Amino acid sequence: MPPLVLVVEDETILAEAIATYLERHGYATAMAPSGEEGVRFTEETSPDVAVVDIRLPGIDGLEVLRRIRDVSPSTEVIMMTAHASVASAVEAMRRGALDYLNKPLDLEELRVVVDKALAHQRIQRELSYLKRRDAAVGHLSGIIGDSAPIRTLRHQIEQIAALDSPEGGPGPTVLILGETGVGKELVARALHHLSPRSAGPFVEINCAAIPATLLEAELFGYERGAYTDARNAKPGLFEAAEGGTLFLDEIGHMDLALQVKLLKVIEEKSVRRIGGLRPKTINARIIGATNRDLEAAIREGAFRADLYYRIKVLTLEVPPLRARGADITLLAWHFLDRFGRQYARPPKELTPDAEALLLRYPWPGNVRELAHVMERIALLHPSPFVKAEDLGLSGGKAAMPVIVDAAGTVVVDFTTGGIVLDEVERQLIEAALEASGWNRTVAAQRLGMSKETLRYRMEKYRLRPPG
The missing domain is CATH 1.10.8.60 (Helicase, Ruva Protein; domain 3)
Known part of the structure; x- marks a missing residue:
């Protein structure tokens, strides 16, 4: 269905010329010869855009603008007049007009402004949807369940959210732990929406999904000329989250060099863009989340101990x-x-x-x-x-119908039902570790994989030595 443009203009010839031109370019149009009729039409149909003359019989264009904004807030309004003045333009924009055109109209210019109005409307609708979605998933009601672990988690979220205040600086960092798919982002959003920072932005980034050099530019921003393609300065996500929350998902997979810089930001509460000379004070609460065993990563030299002890000031563990x-x-x-x-x-x-x-x-x-x-x-x-x-699930925790014969060939008995590949892999790795006394080098050799691959799989399935 084409966008609907209402033309509120008492000069019939001009109104028809505008309508004909816009229809030729794919719009639906309607005409109203007075302000009262324009408001009445808007109440009944909520047009996408209204083009309103400022001088009309009866109520004038500024009053029409005010009433249209009251009855149909989503309608974008473009004012037009042959008697332009700075005062009338300022007043129209103050009352919510998107733009202001002078007569005689350039119809091509009008079409460009109508296109701009529709683009603005789409952006506003998307923002409205995202805000409603964030509000819906951000509250504790979005964390569904009544089990003891979930009741405890909800209580902890309420306690930690209340500890923060945007007037008092960034507040304590929070670390959310849990296996993949448990809902760590949902917990982070709940912390944000229950805190005094709820009116501020919630900015998220997955640290494992972006190469280290790009991640640094995204987080810290950069000044113009900082590197070859930096034609314009760009603020980073620390600055974008000002007054709100920055959620660093999969923080456990952040590059070691970047971990040093993150630690400095947390401790000094300031950030310096790449290529910049002056640090900028920030006021954004930092929440990290990971499915990685960070203590094991520290032992392996893959995560900094000083950063770990700094971000685990407050820790939430989401149950599997x-x-x-x-x-x-x-x-x-x-x-x-x-x-x-x-x-x-x-x-x-x-x-x-x-x-x-x-x-x-x-x-x-x-x-x-x-x-x-x-x-x-x-x-x-x-x-x-x-x-x-x-x-389409296997029979639960019963033994998997997978057999490895003497020749090393894997045989799967599908007559007993399906299998879950991840669960088969987890059981094989766990069996190899137990058979080798949790010696990773020996277990990796028995499984035919590198030690690094085994370490990744152990983190994925949260396999840890007993005791």
């Missing part, structure tokens, strides 16, 4: 899904209902045997994996009832 008991079925029903409504699919119901399998299954991918399973069921399952075999 398998430790949350009945929360698993509660979340399954929640996701099934949410995706059903999102994709306009018929409602579906989990049978008792399906719920029992959900409770038995180890969920190596945690809540993220459960959400993906329920999304697939909502989209593709034809029956209103979801049985255990429909879930």
Whole structure:
């Protein structure tokens, strides 16, 4: 459906010329010869853009502008007049007009301004959606569950969020620990939205997804000429998060050289752009999150001990899904209902045997994996009832039907059901470690992988020596 432009103009010939020109360029148009009719039309249809003459019979254009902003805040208003003055232009912009054009109109210029108004409207709608989404997922109600670990986590979030104040500086750093897929970002957002910083920005970045040199530029920003492609200065994310929260996801995978600079920012509460001469004081709370065993990473020389002790001032550990008991079925029903409504699919119901399998299954991918399973069921399952075999999961914690014969060939007995590849890998690595007395060099040799690959897999599955 084309965008609708309302033309409020008492000169019929001009109004028709504007409407004809815009229609030729793909817009739908409507005309109103008076301010009263323009306001009435806006109340009934909420046009995307209104082009309003400032001099009209009856109420004038400035009053029309005020009333349109009242009855349809999303409508962008462009004022036009043959009697331009600085005072009238300033007053129109103060009342919420997007732009101000002089008569005689240049129709091409008008089309450019209408395009700008529509682009501005799209941005405002996106921002409004993002704010609503952030508010919805940011509160504790977004952390679904009633298990003891989740009740404890909610209480800890409330306590830690209340400790911060934007007037008092950045506040203490927070470290969120947990396996992949448990919802660490959800916890970070809840901390932000429950804190006095909730009106400020929540800025996030995944430290493992960006090369070290680019990550430094993103975090610290740079001055013009700092390097070859730096044609303009750019503020970094520390500055962008001013008065709010900076969330450093996967902080455990940050480059060692960058860890030194992060430690300096936390301790000095200031940041200096790449190529800059003066440090800038910052007021942003820093929250880090990782699924990595940071103490093991310190022993291996992959993470700085001084940074670790600095960021773990306040620590939250998000429990894995398998430790949350009945929360698993509660979340399954929640996701099934949410995706059903999102994709306009018929409602579906989990049978008792399906719920029992959900409770038995180890969920190596945690809540993220459960959400993906329920999304697939909502989209593709034809029956209103979801049985255990429909879930596409293995039989839970029972032994995996995987055998390695004498020749080293892997044989999988799929007649007993499916397998979960991550769980097979986890069990194989754990068995190799136990057989080698947790000697990583020997275990890596037995598994046919490098010691570094084994270390990564141990972090992924949070495998640690007993005791």
